[in-house]
Structures are given as C-alpha cells and as structure tokens.
Amino acid sequence: MRWLDCLAEGSTRAMAKRTSRRGFLGSLGGFLVGASGLPLLPVARGAQAAESKDPAGKPDAKADNTQDPTSCDYWRHCAIDGYLCGCCGGSQSTCPPGTEQSAVTWVGTCHNPADGRDYVISYNDCCGKSTCGRCLCNRNERDTPLYAPFESNDYNWCSGSSQANIPYHCSTARIVAVAK
Amino acid sequence: MRSIAHLGVCIVGLMLAQTPVRGAAPLVADPLATVASLPAVASPHWIWVNDFVFPHMPDGQALLVDGDSGAFLGMLSTGFSFGRLVPAKDGKVIFSPETYFSRGTRGTRTDVVTLYDPVHLAPVGEIVIPAKRSSNMPMMANSELTDDGRFLLIYNFTPAQSITVVDARSRKLVGEIETPGCALVYPTGPRTFFSICGDGTLLDVRLDDSGHATSRERTEHMFDVANDPVTEKGVRIGDTWQFVSYGGVMYPVRITKEGLTLGTRWSLLGPADQAQQWRPGGLQQLAAHAGLNRLYSIMHRGGPQTHKDPGREVWVYDLAKHTRIQRIAMRNDSGSIQVTHDPKPLLFSAFIASTTLDVYDATSGTWLRSIEHVGTTPTILVTP
Numbered sequence: 001m002r003w004l005d006c007l008a009e010g011s012t013r014a015m016a017k018r019t020s021r022r023g024f025l026g027s028l029g030g031f032l033v034g035a036s037g038l039p040l041l042p043v044a045r046g047a048q049a050a051e052s053k054d055p056a057g058k059p060d061a062k063a064d065n066t067q068d069p070t071s072c073d074y075w076r077h078c079a080i081d082g083y084l085c086g087c088c089g090g091s092q093s094t095c096p097p098g099t100e101q102s103a104v105t106w107v108g109t110c111h112n113p114a115d116g117r118d119y120v121i122s123y124n125d126c127c128g129k130s131t132c133g134r135c136l137c138n139r140n141e142r143d144t145p146l147y148a149p150f151e152s153n154d155y156n157w158c159s160g161s162s163q164a165n166i167p168y169h170c171s172t173a174r175i176v177a178v179a180k
Numbered sequence: 181m182r183s184i185a186h187l188g189v190c191i192v193g194l195m196l197a198q199t200p201v202r203g204a205a206p207l208v209a210d211p212l213a214t215v216a217s218l219p220a221v222a223s224p225h226w227i228w229v230n231d232f233v234f235p236h237m238p239d240g241q242a243l244l245v246d247g248d249s250g251a252f253l254g255m256l257s258t259g260f261s262f263g264r265l266v267p268a269k270d271g272k273v274i275f276s277p278e279t280y281f282s283r284g285t286r287g288t289r290t291d292v293v294t295l296y297d298p299v300h301l302a303p304v305g306e307i308v309i310p311a312k313r314s315s316n317m318p319m320m321a322n323s324e325l326t327d328d329g330r331f332l333l334i335y336n337f338t339p340a341q342s343i344t345v346v347d348a349r350s351r352k353l354v355g356e357i358e359t360p361g362c363a364l365v366y367p368t369g370p371r372t373f374f375s376i377c378g379d380g381t382l383l384d385v386r387l388d389d390s391g392h393a394t395s396r397e398r399t400e401h402m403f404d405v406a407n408d409p410v411t412e413k414g415v416r417i418g419d420t421w422q423f424v425s426y427g428g429v430m431y432p433v434r435i436t437k438e439g440l441t442l443g444t445r446w447s448l449l450g451p452a453d454q455a456q457q458w459r460p461g462g463l464q465q466l467a468a469h470a471g472l473n474r475l476y477s478i479m480h481r482g483g484p485q486t487h488k489d490p491g492r493e494v495w496v497y498d499l500a501k502h503t504r505i506q507r508i509a510m511r512n513d514s515g516s517i518q519v520t521h522d523p524k525p526l527l528f529s530a531f532i533a534s535t536t537l538d539v540y541d542a543t544s545g546t547w548l549r550s551i552e553h554v555g556t557t558p559t560i561l562v563t564p
Contacts, residue, residue, distance in 0.1 A: 166260065
C-alpha cells in the first residue's frame with residue numbers, strides 16, 4: 001500500500017498549493033472558530049473553565065455581557081437551558097413569530113448587577129417548530145434534578161402546551177417579580 | 181534532493197501498481213440490493229450511543245459502535261426528542277420509546293415503543309403508548325425494564341407525572357400508573373420499581389403479574405433536596421442503587437425484603453479533594469462494574485452550580501471499602517460514561533458538545549482508541 005501513501009501525500013501537497021483548497025480549509029477553520037466562539041452548552045463552558053484553570057467555571061470575566069439579552073452571560077440567564085429566543089426572532093420575553101409560549105415552566109432566581117436586586121425569572125419555552133439552533137446557552141444556578149420539576153431546566157417545557165404540545169424552539173427569560 | 185528522490189520512488193511505485201496483470205480473471209459484477217447485517221449475538225464490547233440531535237430534534241438517532249475495532253456498525257432513526265434504547269434482557273429485540281408528529285414538527289402526536297431487530301437494525305413492530313412520554317435531557321431512568329425483562333416502564337411528564345407500563349412479552353400496552361410528585365423509573369425486582377419524589381422520598385411501586393400496580397407507598401425521607409440534592413443519574417449494582425449528590429456524597433439505596441432503605445452515606449471526596457473544589461458532574465456521570473465492584477465517576481473542579489459540567493478525570497472507587505483506587509486522566513472532556521459488563525471491561529466516554537467517542541481499558545484506565553464523528557449531540561451510552 002506504499003504507493004497509496006505516496007499518492008495521498010502527493011495529492012495533499014498539490015492540494016495545499018491550490019488557493020481554492022486553502023480557501024475551503026480556511027472557511028472551514030473560520031466556521032469552527034466561529035462556532036467555538038458562540039455561547040455554548042454549559043458543558044462547553046465548563047470545559048473552557050477547565051482549560052483556563054478557573055475552578056469556579058465562571059463566565060468570561062474580561063467582558064461584561066450581563067446586560068446583553070443575546071449573551072449567555074445575560075443576568076436573567078442564570079438558570080436557562082436552551083436556545084435564546086432573542087437570537088431566534090423574538091426577545092428575552094417574546095416568542096419568535098409563529099411559535100407558542102409554554103404556559104408552565106421552570107423558574108430561577110437571578111441577580112441583576114445593574115440594580116443590585118434579585119428577580120424571579122420564568123423560563124417559558126417557545127414551541128411548535130424545530131429547534132432554533134442559535135445562541136445555545138445553559139447555566140445551572142439553583143437548578144434541581146428532574147424529580148423537582150419546577151426548578152429543573154432539563155425538561156422540555158413545551159410538554160403539555162395546548163396546541164404545540166412538544167416541539168421545542170427556544171427559551172425566553174421573563175421577569176416575574178422581585179425576589180423577596 | 182531528498183524530495184525529488186522520494187517523488188521518483190512514488191512514480192515508479194505508481195507505474196508498477198497500475199501495470200495491468202495479463203490473464204487475470206475480470207472482476208465480477210457486484211450484486212444489487214445487498215444489505216449488511218450483524219451477528220446474532222452482540223459483542224459485550226459494543227456500545228449504543230444515543231443521540232437526541234438537539235439542533236434537529238425530530239431526527240433522533242442511536243449509533244452502534246464496536247469498542248474493540250472502533251468500527252461504526254450501524255444506526256437507528258428514533259424520532260423526536262429521543263431518549264435512549266432499552267435492549268431486551270435476552271438480546272433478541274431492542275425497545276425504543278419514541279415520539280412522532282404526523283407533519284414532522286406539527287400535527288397529531290403519536291408515541292410508540294418501536295421494536296427493532298438487533299441483527300438487521302430494522303423495525304419489526306410497534307406498540308402505541310399514551311402520547312405523554314417525557315421530553316427531557318435524556319437519562320437512563322427515562323425507561324427501564326423490570327428485572328425479569330417482562331415489563332417496560334416509561335416515564336411520562338405532561339407536566340402530570342406517571343409511568344406507562346408495556347408488556348414486553350405480549351408486546352401490548354398494559355396501562356399507566358400515576359406517580360404524582362415523583363419522577364423517573366428505577367427497577368428493584370421483577371415486579372417492583374421506585375420513582376424519586378420532589379420531597380426527597382421514594383415512591384415504592386409494586387406490580388402484579390399483569391403489570392398493574394398493587395401498591396404505591398412513599399418511603400421515609402432519604403435525600404436532602406434543599407441543600408445537597410442527589411442527581412437522578414444513579415447506577416445499580418446488585419441490590420443497591422448508588423446515587424451521588426451535587427457535593428459528591430454517595431447515597432446507597434438498598435433493596436431489601438422489608439422495602440427500600442438508605443445505607444451508610446459516604447463521600448467521593450477527601451478533605452484535600454474538597455479544598456481543590458473537585459466535584460462530580462456530567463450527564464451520565466456514574467458507571468459501575470458489578471464483577472469488580474467498582475464505581476466510576478466523572479470529576480471536575482468547580483463550584484456548586486457546575487453539577488452538569490464535564491470532567492477531564494474519572495475516579496474509580498472500591499465499593500466494598502468506599503475508597504478511591506484510581507484516577508483516570510481523560511483525553512477529552514467527558515460528560516457520559518459507561519462500563520461494559522464482561523470480565524475485561526471497556527470504559528466508554530462521550531460528551532454532548534463533541535462527536536468523539538473515547539474507549540479505555542476499564543481495569544487499567546489505559547486509553548485504547550478514539551472514534552471520530554459519532555452522532556451530533558451524544559447523550560446516553562447503553563450496552564447491548
């Protein structure tokens with residue numbers, strides 16, 4: 001099979017000299033870099049923390065994104081798990097067009113650094129279409145296991161919604177009240 | 181000059197390789213419509229990688245991989261918000277609780293248990309079940325068989341909570357058992373299982389031979405839900421379910437003739453581990469091997485809110501002595517682990533944000549191989 005090795009090597013060298021190939025690889029690399037720069041699963045955040053030797057696994061301290069609704073670091077997102085509706089045609093409190101907001105959901109208590117208050121946040125899912133696929137975010141402050149449902153972000157809260165029933169699209173983060 | 185000489189060798193090699201062999205018989209035509217199949221008996225070193233394909237949830241998948249060779253053996257298409265496969269105890273059929281909509285993501289919802297032939301990886305039947313199957317981050321405890329394999333138990337959440345019972349022998353729906361305030365399924369015998377309740381008790385359920393509930397009783401308070409809850413990702417060894425808390429405390433739930441009892445709690449973490457903020461985490465964070473009596477736990481360093489984070493180490497414990505006997509350094513982030521049941525077990529590791537499946541010797545901890553491009557968002561690892 002040595003001839004095959006030679007062929008592969010020769011082809012690779014030849015390909016590497018072609019700008020079109022480099023362009024393709026460059027695009028792929030750009031995509032991968034871009035993807036890794038997106039807000040990712042919590043798990044990914046945890047992985048990033050591990051790489052940076054940050055044992056607390058906290059968000060990027062260099063940038064203050066706590067007031068950006070399209071950022072995973074947005075203060076209301078302290079217990080969210082899913083795609084951010086603000087990146088999907090809706091907002092942090094509005095579902096994207098053509099979807100239905102779940103009536104029941106899980107709640108979290110998040111601290112707003114801008115006014116120093118804690119708020120009860122309701123993470124109503126938006127339902128009725130396939131997953132949005134943009135701005136995936138998962139944070140788990142005070143998140144409980146599935147056997148304590150109303151503080152668990154591991155359920156698809158489109159369950160039981162009157163019309164949409166189960167298809168999950170994205171998640172909102174509505175202020176319910178100031179936490180007492 | 182060296183590169184020119186190398187090129188010369190290549191050219192000569194290619195010329196020789198492309199020289200026709202006179203007199204050799206021509207290649208025969210390939211037959212049409214040939215389809216591969218698998219051996220009747222699965223290897224103990226195969227693994228099902230379940231994938232709910234989060235970016236495209238209608239397209240759930242289960243992918244079968246051979247841990248010895250690294251070969252990708254085949255896959256199943258398993259519908260919307262897929263949880264995991266439940267292979268029959270005798271290995272002759274695979275049960276898969278699934279959800280479908282008549283128009284892809286809308287229309288009439290139908291939930292079924294699809295039966296797959298494990299040799300041809302093709303559907304051979306289905307059982308329509310109540311359209312209530314819980315849609316959640318996949319867990320082993322979403323669906324389980326009773327110890328004798330007779331009844332398949334499936335967790336429902338609408339958000340009313342219940343368990344669907346399917347007769348795996350007659351392949352018919354039995355009915356539904358309401359479990360208000362209690363979630364998931366943990367088998368404890370041929371006709372018994374429990375669910376975990378939001379107040380830290382267990383719901384101990386007993387079935388008759390037709391699969392209907394004869395009793396549902398709450399146990400005493402077992403878990404500290406408010407301060408340090410156990411995760412729902414327990415593993416069973418013999419007559420004990422092992423649960424771990426966010427903070428690394430083990431809660432053994434023993435199955436006795438008198439009922440379910442809580443054994444002596446113990447910690448995965450010593451003082452030095454705690455000082456360094458080591459913590460268990462992950463989606464399928466625990467694994468166990470009954471023969472070795474060992475527990476495997478994914479570990480990372482992080483604060484109290486990191487109970488779902490992946491780890492770069494797996495710690496191995498002797499369950500008789502409650503002592504750590506090994507720390508396995510993982511090559512990649514690990515969020516889900518599984519150990520095969522045979523005497524020379526493999527340790528599989530996957531991560532929902534990666535498509536690389538890693539394989540280790542579960543006894544020595546030695547890395548054996550990594551298999552690339554397995555699924556999209558791999559969740560739960562299941563042995564055949």
